Amino acid sequence: MGLNAFLIIFIKIFxxxxxxxxxxxxxxxxxxxxxxxxGDVWIRIIxxxxxxxxxxxxxxxxxxxxxxxxxxxxxxIFMHGLLNRETTTIPLGRIHSLRTKQGIWxxxxxxxxxxxxxxxxxxxxxxxxxxxxxxxxxLHLIDNGERPKIALETESKLKVATHIRQxxxxxxxxxxxxxxxxxxxxxxxxxLAATFERMNEFMDNNAADTIIDCxxxxxxxxxxxxxxxxxxxxxxxxxxxxxxxxxxxxxxSNMSMxxxxxxxxxTYGLLSRSSCRFKFGKVCTIWVKRNFFEKKLGLCTLMLRxxxxxxxQKEEDNLKLYGVDLSSFFLKWWLGEDYMTESDIISARxxxxxxxxxxxxxxxxxxxxxxxxxxxxAYVWLILPIVYLLISVVKGICAMRxxxxxxxxxxxxxxxxxxxxxxxxxxxxxxxxxRIRRTPFTAFSHRVTxxxxxxxxxxxxxxLSECEAMQIYDLLLLKTESLSKELI
Amino acid sequence: xxNVQPNPEQRGKIEDxxxxxxxxxxxxxxxxxAVLVYSALAAMALLLLISDNIWWCIIAECMNIAVFVFNIxxxxxxxxxKGYALREHDIxxxxxxxxxxxxxxxxxxxxxxxxxxxxxxxxxxxxxxEVVNGAQVLSSLTIPGLxxxxxxxxxxxxxxxxxxxxx
Numbered sequence: 001m002g003l004n005a006f007l008i009i010f011i012k013i014f015x016x017x018x019x020x021x022x023x024x025x026x027x028x029x030x031x032x033x034x035x036x037x038x039g040d041v042w043i044r045i046i047x048x049x050x051x052x053x054x055x056x057x058x059x060x061x062x063x064x065x066x067x068x069x070x071x072x073x074x075x076x077i078f079m080h081g082l083l084n085r086e087t088t089t090i091p092l093g094r095i096h097s098l099r100t101k102q103g104i105w106x107x108x109x110x111x112x113x114x115x116x117x118x119x120x121x122x123x124x125x126x127x128x129x130x131x132x133x134x135x136x137x138x139l140h141l142i143d144n145g146e147r148p149k150i151a152l153e154t155e156s157k158l159k160v161a162t163h164i165r166q167x168x169x170x171x172x173x174x175x176x177x178x179x180x181x182x183x184x185x186x187x188x189x190x191x192l193a194a195t196f197e198r199m200n201e202f203m204d205n206n207a208a209d210t211i212i213d214c215x216x217x218x219x220x221x222x223x224x225x226x227x228x229x230x231x232x233x234x235x236x237x238x239x240x241x242x243x244x245x246x247x248x249x250x251x252x253s254n255m256s257m258x259x260x261x262x263x264x265x266x267t268y269g270l271l272s273r274s275s276c277r278f279k280f281g282k283v284c285t286i287w288v289k290r291n292f293f294e295k296k297l298g299l300c301t302l303m304l305r306x307x308x309x310x311x312x313q314k315e316e317d318n319l320k321l322y323g324v325d326l327s328s329f330f331l332k333w334w335l336g337e338d339y340m341t342e343s344d345i346i347s348a349r350x351x352x353x354x355x356x357x358x359x360x361x362x363x364x365x366x367x368x369x370x371x372x373x374x375x376x377x378a379y380v381w382l383i384l385p386i387v388y389l390l391i392s393v394v395k396g397i398c399a400m401r402x403x404x405x406x407x408x409x410x411x412x413x414x415x416x417x418x419x420x421x422x423x424x425x426x427x428x429x430x431x432x433x434x435r436i437r438r439t440p441f442t443a444f445s446h447r448v449t450x451x452x453x454x455x456x457x458x459x460x461x462x463x464l465s466e467c468e469a470m471q472i473y474d475l476l477l478l479k480t481e482s483l484s485k486e487l488i
Numbered sequence: 489x490x491n492v493q494p495n496p497e498q499r500g501k502i503e504d505x506x507x508x509x510x511x512x513x514x515x516x517x518x519x520x521x522a523v524l525v526y527s528a529l530a531a532m533a534l535l536l537l538i539s540d541n542i543w544w545c546i547i548a549e550c551m552n553i554a555v556f557v558f559n560i561x562x563x564x565x566x567x568x569x570k571g572y573a574l575r576e577h578d579i580x581x582x583x584x585x586x587x588x589x590x591x592x593x594x595x596x597x598x599x600x601x602x603x604x605x606x607x608x609x610x611x612x613x614x615x616x617x618e619v620v621n622g623a624q625v626l627s628s629l630t631i632p633g634l635x636x637x638x639x640x641x642x643x644x645x646x647x648x649x650x651x652x653x654x655x
Contacts, residue, residue: 307622432623435591436502437584453623473592474501480594481577 004109005129006064011105013063014056021052069128071141078128092142100135102273112275114138167255171323175301176248177241178293179322180420252322259333264304266319276319282306283334284430284454288327291420300325307455331425335411342408346472350403353447353463358399358418362392395419405450405461407475414452414459428479430454436473442466452476502590507571507582513612514633515567519560520608526556562586572631574645579619581629591629595649597621603639604630615639619646 069078076090100112112135114128130138255268264278285305294300302321331339369385399418406413414424435451442448447463450472464472533548566585573580580592600620609616609632616632617639631642 307624431594432597432621433591433593433626433629435589435626438588440586442588451626453626455622456624458623458625470501470503477502477578477592477594481596 002131004111004131006060008105008109008111008113008129009064010056010060013059014052017052017056017059021048067128071138076142098139098142098277100275102269102275104271107273162258162260165257165259167257167321167323169249169253171299172252172255173245173249174297175294175299175322176245178291178297178299179244179248179301180291248322252320255321261333264333268319278304278306280334284426285457286327286330286334286425287457288423288425289417289420290325294325295421298325299323300327302327302330304330305454305456327423335425335427339408339410342410345407345409346468346475347404347406348461348464348468348472350400350461351445351447351463351465352400353441353445353449354403355396355400357462359392359396362389362395366392400463403461403463405464405472407472407479412452412476412479414461416459416461424457424459426452426454426457428476428482431476431480434473434476434480436469438466502580502592505573505575505580507573507580510567510570510572510631510633511614511635511638513614514570515563517609517612517614517633518563518567520611522556522559522563524608526552526559570633572642574642579629579646581631591626593619593621593629595646597623598646598650601643601646601650603643609633617642617646 067078067080069076071077071092074092076092099115101115102112106113106129111129111131114130114135128138250270250272251274252268253270255266258265258267262280265275266277267273267275283304283306287303287305289301289303290299299322303318305318328340366385366389369388370382373379373381373385395418399416402415402417402421404415406415410427412426412428414426416422416424431452431454433451433453435453437449437451439449445463446466448466448469450461450464450469452459452461529552530549533545533552536545536548539545562585569582569585569588571582573582577596578592578594579598580590582588582590598619598621600618602618602620604616604618605614606616613635614632615634615636615638616630617634619629619631621627621629634642
């Protein structure tokens with residue numbers, strides 16, 4: 001890691017120090033009780049700025065100099081920490097995913113931040129900052145370290161062909177519009193929460209009162225009619241749609257994929273470029289989602305899941321491919337050309353329990369809302385929980401109809417989803433744990449839940465017939481045993 | 489590479505498994521654990537005395553006692569239901585009386601095996617075996633209520649199987 005890496009660490013630390021101390025410095029600099037001249041105020045500001053740079057340089061040096069890494073005898077070894085000197089050794093074959101990020105500063109200094117995921121990493125990730133040549137060299141070392149010598153010799157003779165595929169931005173935008181935009185509410189919520197926090201800081205914790213006063217005056221002057229409420233909902237939805245689409249576009253535009261038989265390497269992002277590398281043997285699930293609009297337009301959302309560590313288990317850490325339906329391409333790459341022609345060995349469908357599981361939380365929410373509205377005599381608004389409940393019934397029926405598990409020769413498929421159809425493809429060799437769970441109602445309904453867990457995903461197939469579930473359980477263990485031998 | 493249709497009949501069904509019982513002292517461990525937990529809850533319920541109405545505290549304590557008695561009553565059944573089974577290729581553990589669960593981990597997927605003791609089980613001279621795998625959830629399976637000999641036997645059996653798998 002060179003000087004550029006040090007500069008990036010410095011900028012990151014400076015940003016943290018600046019955010020933490022800027023408000024304090026400005027309050028102190030303009031403190032009216034001190035009666036300072038303009039010159040003194042500027043001296044204080046400049047002094048504070050220099051102090052921040054000094055502290056950041058010191059912290060950057062502490063973070064940078066003890067950080068070393070090297071690859072030796074099939075292990076990636078990195079050392080870090082000044083007071084708590086730690087040496088972490090990762091067998092190259094155990095590295096599951098290798099992610100890079102390239103934000104604005106990284107791009108200016110032509111560096112990449114590299115993060116590894118292994119099954120055992122339960123702590124915070126350690127980022128390596130490398131330039132392009134160092135990154136290529138590390139990739140080469142990892143590739144060589146991961147494959148056995150004989151395989152390497154064979155591959156060098158065969159000269160594995162590498163292909164490049166570009167993904168169109170227009171399909172990304174089209175698919176982004178087809179998604180469930182209510183997820184954008186989370187972005188809007190995060191933005192509003194941050195704004196509220198800032199307002200609170202500058203209003204001596206009176207932001208909530210100010211907002212309530214403002215809302216009440218607005219309510220009094222502009223009495224809420226259903227039409228006006230609808231207008232507000234439409235405006236909020238438009239904002240959410242814009243935020244959601246913009247976020248996806250920023251994150252996934254200009255995507256390209258370099259691939260061969262054993263490796264997929266994605267590079268994506270408009271301003272900040274990221275990359276994600278998937279090894280053939282390390283992918284544990286292929287997730288394919290198609291909602292009504294996607295099906296009509298020939299689009300799909302696809303996710304290749306591999307083991308993620310504790311710090312990267314949020315849904316958004318997974319790379320999602322939005323756009324043209326390329327599921328058959330990826331499934332052929334992972335499962336082989338014959339996966340389409342394989343017949344089902346055994347399959348089982350979920351019963352009414354799947355409906356109950358989907359419907360029950362919505363029913364509780366609706367009942368609470370109904371009680372609340374009745375208490376305040378707002379009977380007109382009862383229409384909202386009733387409509388919500390009706391939608392939940394449809395959602396529950398869809399969830400029950402879609403939920404099933406199918407075992408084939410080379411893979412198993414778990415179908416789920418409610419309004420959207422979701423297919424999860426897994427290889428038997430990736431299954432780590434199988435669990436069967438009964439409920440107090442099993443004695444009457446003879447329905448059980450089958451739980452499957454892989455290094456990067458977990459599935460609950462609810463309300464399966466007990467007899468079919470037990471057959472599947474036994475067959476899964478048998479297949480897992482015989483096929484994981486081949487994987488190893 | 490072979491691609492023979494697997495036949496679960498040849499291997500034995502999970503329903504037909506005979507689960508090994510946990511040591512009898514484990515019931516005492518469970519009771520001691522329940523006493524500790526419910527005592528802590530009873531102590532916390534005393535904080536309701538701060539409120540003006542003493543009845544809130546009395547109601548909370550009565551509910552706590554009722555749940556404790558119910559828990560003690562079902563502990564015996566829960567103990568009898570718990571069990572483990574080692575087969576040629578996997579290890580299974582059965583638990584949960586109200587929501588019965590059977591969890592199976594193939595030996596080949598096991599990453600780590602360890603023997604553990606907590607202060608309560610140490611007092612009764614019992615051990616537990618923890619089996620860790622690489623799953624996203626259900627990443628560990630703990631078999632409690634084992635004597636030292638039995639815990640070591642299970643650990644040696646699993647590590648032996650792991651060595652066979654790596655060969």
